[in-house]
Amino acid sequence: MNPRVLTQADQIAIVTRRRLSDKVFRAILIFGGTTSFFVLLAIFLYLVQRSAPVLREFGLGFATNSIWYSGDGFPASQGSSDPANFGLFPMAYGTLLVALIAMVIAVPISVMLALGISYYMPKRVSAAVTFIVDLAASIPSVVFGLWGLFILVPHARYWAQLLNRYLDWIPIFDVTFPSFDQSPFVAGLVLALMITPIVTSISREIFSQTPLELIQGAYALGATRAAMIRNIVLPFGRGGVVGGAMLGLGRAMGETVAVFFVLQLFYDQTNWFRILESQGGNVASLIVARYGEATEFELAGLFGAGLVLFILTLGANLVASSIISRTTKKKRVSKK
Amino acid sequence: MSNNSPEREEVSIPAISVDRSASLGSSAQEALNDQGAPVAQHGAREMEAQNLHIWFGNNLVLEKVDLVFPANTVTALIGPSGCGKSTFIRTLNRMHELIPTAALAGKVLLDGRDIYSPDVDVTQIRLKVGMVFQKPNPFPAMSIRDNVLSGLRLAKLPAGDKESLVEECLTRAGLWTEVKDRLSEPALALSGGQQQRLCIARALAVKPEVLLMDEPCSALDPGSTLKIEDTISYLSDSITIIIVTHNMQQAARVSDYTAFFLAQYGEPGRVVEHTTTSQIFSRPKDPRTESYITGKFG
Numbered sequence: 001m002n003p004r005v006l007t008q009a010d011q012i013a014i015v016t017r018r019r020l021s022d023k024v025f026r027a028i029l030i031f032g033g034t035t036s037f038f039v040l041l042a043i044f045l046y047l048v049q050r051s052a053p054v055l056r057e058f059g060l061g062f063a064t065n066s067i068w069y070s071g072d073g074f075p076a077s078q079g080s081s082d083p084a085n086f087g088l089f090p091m092a093y094g095t096l097l098v099a100l101i102a103m104v105i106a107v108p109i110s111v112m113l114a115l116g117i118s119y120y121m122p123k124r125v126s127a128a129v130t131f132i133v134d135l136a137a138s139i140p141s142v143v144f145g146l147w148g149l150f151i152l153v154p155h156a157r158y159w160a161q162l163l164n165r166y167l168d169w170i171p172i173f174d175v176t177f178p179s180f181d182q183s184p185f186v187a188g189l190v191l192a193l194m195i196t197p198i199v200t201s202i203s204r205e206i207f208s209q210t211p212l213e214l215i216q217g218a219y220a221l222g223a224t225r226a227a228m229i230r231n232i233v234l235p236f237g238r239g240g241v242v243g244g245a246m247l248g249l250g251r252a253m254g255e256t257v258a259v260f261f262v263l264q265l266f267y268d269q270t271n272w273f274r275i276l277e278s279q280g281g282n283v284a285s286l287i288v289a290r291y292g293e294a295t296e297f298e299l300a301g302l303f304g305a306g307l308v309l310f311i312l313t314l315g316a317n318l319v320a321s322s323i324i325s326r327t328t329k330k331k332r333v334s335k336k
Numbered sequence: 337m338s339n340n341s342p343e344r345e346e347v348s349i350p351a352i353s354v355d356r357s358a359s360l361g362s363s364a365q366e367a368l369n370d371q372g373a374p375v376a377q378h379g380a381r382e383m384e385a386q387n388l389h390i391w392f393g394n395n396l397v398l399e400k401v402d403l404v405f406p407a408n409t410v411t412a413l414i415g416p417s418g419c420g421k422s423t424f425i426r427t428l429n430r431m432h433e434l435i436p437t438a439a440l441a442g443k444v445l446l447d448g449r450d451i452y453s454p455d456v457d458v459t460q461i462r463l464k465v466g467m468v469f470q471k472p473n474p475f476p477a478m479s480i481r482d483n484v485l486s487g488l489r490l491a492k493l494p495a496g497d498k499e500s501l502v503e504e505c506l507t508r509a510g511l512w513t514e515v516k517d518r519l520s521e522p523a524l525a526l527s528g529g530q531q532q533r534l535c536i537a538r539a540l541a542v543k544p545e546v547l548l549m550d551e552p553c554s555a556l557d558p559g560s561t562l563k564i565e566d567t568i569s570y571l572s573d574s575i576t577i578i579i580v581t582h583n584m585q586q587a588a589r590v591s592d593y594t595a596f597f598l599a600q601y602g603e604p605g606r607v608v609e610h611t612t613t614s615q616i617f618s619r620p621k622d623p624r625t626e627s628y629i630t631g632k633f634g
Contacts, residue, residue, distance in 0.1 A: 123436070213473040217535070220431060222463035222542060223490035231490055235477040 044310065051304035053297060054086055062304055066090050068267030068286070073295030086301040090270040092308055094184065094281025098259060099252040101188025101275060106196045107245045113196070114203035115229060130204065137197035145258035148190035153262060156186045160276045172273045179278040182264035184271065187280060190258050195248035202244030206237040239323055246320025253313050256284035265289060283309040371621075372611030374404045374593060378448030381407035381545040381576045383428060383465070388442035389604075390423055392435065397423055399604040401442070403595055405546070410568060410577045412587035412613065415597030416633065420605035421580045422470075424597070425548050428578065429465035430458050446546065463491055466539035470551045472531035474523035474538070481519040483534055487542040501541060509537035510567040529560020536567060540575075547571065549579040553586065565590050584629050588617050596625045 018026075048055075054062055057075045065087020076083035113133070117126045160180040167173040210233045218228040259282045266279045267286075287302050294302060367375040376384050383405040390398040398420040405411050413421045426432045427440055430451060443450050451461045474483045484502045488495050495501070502519065506512040511533040515526070523534055532552055539547060549568070553561040561583075568577055568590045581587050587594055594616045599605035609616060609625045620626040627633055 211473075213469060213471055214475060216431065216434070217469065217473040217475070218486075218490050219434065220429065220462055220467040220469075221487035221490050221538065222459040224459055227490045227492065231486070232475065 047303055047307040047310060051300050051307050054300040054304045058086060062086060062088055063308055064089050066268050066270055070298050073297055075297060084297055088305055088308055090266060091281040091283045091286045093270050095253050095283045098184050098187045098191060098282060099249055101184055102191035102195060102252045103245060103249055105188060105192035106199055106248060110196050110199035111203055111241055113200045114207055117204050118207045119225060119229060133197045133200050137201060141194060141255055141258045144190055144194045145261035148258060149261040152190060153181060153186055156189055157181055160185055164276050172275050175274055175277045180276055182262055182278050183276050184280040185275040187259045187263040190262050191252045191255060194258055195252050199244045199248040203241045206240030207233055210236045239326060242323050243320050246316055250313050250316045253316060254284060256288055260285040260288045372615045374406045376404045379407055380447050383546050383576060384445040386443040389440060390427060391439040393437040396604040399606050401607050403607060403610055405576055405578055407576055408572060409592040410572045410590050411593040411595060412591035413580045413595050413597060414587050419597040419599040421597050422550050425550055425578060425580055428548055429462050429467055459491060463542050464544055465546045465548060466544035467548045468535050468539055468552045471555050472528055472535055474531050474534050476524050478523060479520045480515050480523050480534060483523045484537050484541050486538055491542060505537040505540045508540055508571060509533045510563055511537060529556045529563060532556060532564060546576045551580050588613060598624055
């Protein structure tokens, strides 16, 4: 009997039976993976619910107005004679400005430090520096804040005065009132020092993954170390460094205590660019500053502030993860 | 056992025919010593290892290597894995010292001058002594054209006429007709064999005097291998080539001279035999060489 030619109708179902251990492991992983998502969602919903009175009262103006006035603690819609009025814009903008200053200072330092550790320092020194950097990443932020207030601020005042004296023709270094303390510059400096360890650590990790064959290929073509780094290591690590910087940015934006100590908050005015001026905004610091004496309605306002900060940091992290995933994809191509 | 006995005939290798014996002496007028090995002339494009010893840490991996690579010839380095061929070749363009514990004693001469003398600029040596690696390693972030020109950029050399340099190098590497219409495509779009020829073109762009090839075909299919061998034959008119290979037929096909390396158990590697390729494959002097090239070990 000759076997006949088979058609699609003869296709068999290919079954891979899952082992019990696979099933258990899978269940644990799915639980773990989805839990973090649901926790995030629950936080978001809770923030929306708690801030609902304020959002109903001010609408989008809560994010775009420039005022933080407690009054007698009740909104105008409840017949208050001295109505509370909340608009978060100077704080939200200030958060971004301070974080940006921190990035501008921290990222170049981190990249140079990471390159130094990976390619320039003798092995023993680089091991020691790596250890110190990783240790610095675990210093609590309140320590950074206190250290910033008592040690850094007096020095930073001098640096700020120098910047102002010689570079005040650049608008960002101009001031309207020469006090120089508790400026976005100082806050950014403290934050920069705080996030430098984590950005350095991630950059170092990505630089160390540069394929040896490419490094050797460059050296074999007569490259100096600097030329090799510029043409091989930096293009390879660019995406990872950006990702690490974005993680640092997320941390910088959410930081509370360190900034609270060293930044002068102005609720009703936005400091657009005068980074040496003793005036700034920061959502997290606002929450710390107002929480103790807040009435119920203002508390709703603070929850609203938390919601805005939540959205800002989530946005920064989304950008970071999309950049990181794009780099990973590129790497997969290069392995082929 | 005399060399003319019938048994001797049986261990000869019919699959290996030595093509290049005829060309020897026409492209270069080298002096040979009584062993058949070339004698140093200290001229341009000549490389020489003098009493070279190589260590990793306290471990002596190569002992007393004396080899001359005459100008415009191809020398094949053969031997079992772990005998120090790759280590040796990496001392010739000072890639050896990139490994932290690497050390050496003796001399390596290029154009009659010691490349390890303290006043020598290592990047200049690597420009004069190019290298092609076992695995093709084009720079993934660069296009085909930029890969060819990458040496100029890395070593900050004046570029001159870039387009004609790209064409010249790709032509010499035997790749021009295949890629001339897609020079700005990424290098990784090429096949493995094409990538390896691109790496050869990249090495040629900085105008080296010597080209080191560390098993350049071990990751390639037979067709690509033949193309690279054609390229080697073509290049050897103007450049000195030293190639590490595990493929006996390849050594026989492309090289003028062959050096057989061997590290016996517990001992550092040594050069067992170094002579013309035709001689080593037809009348090897050392029985260990004969065993190796007939496939009895290694």
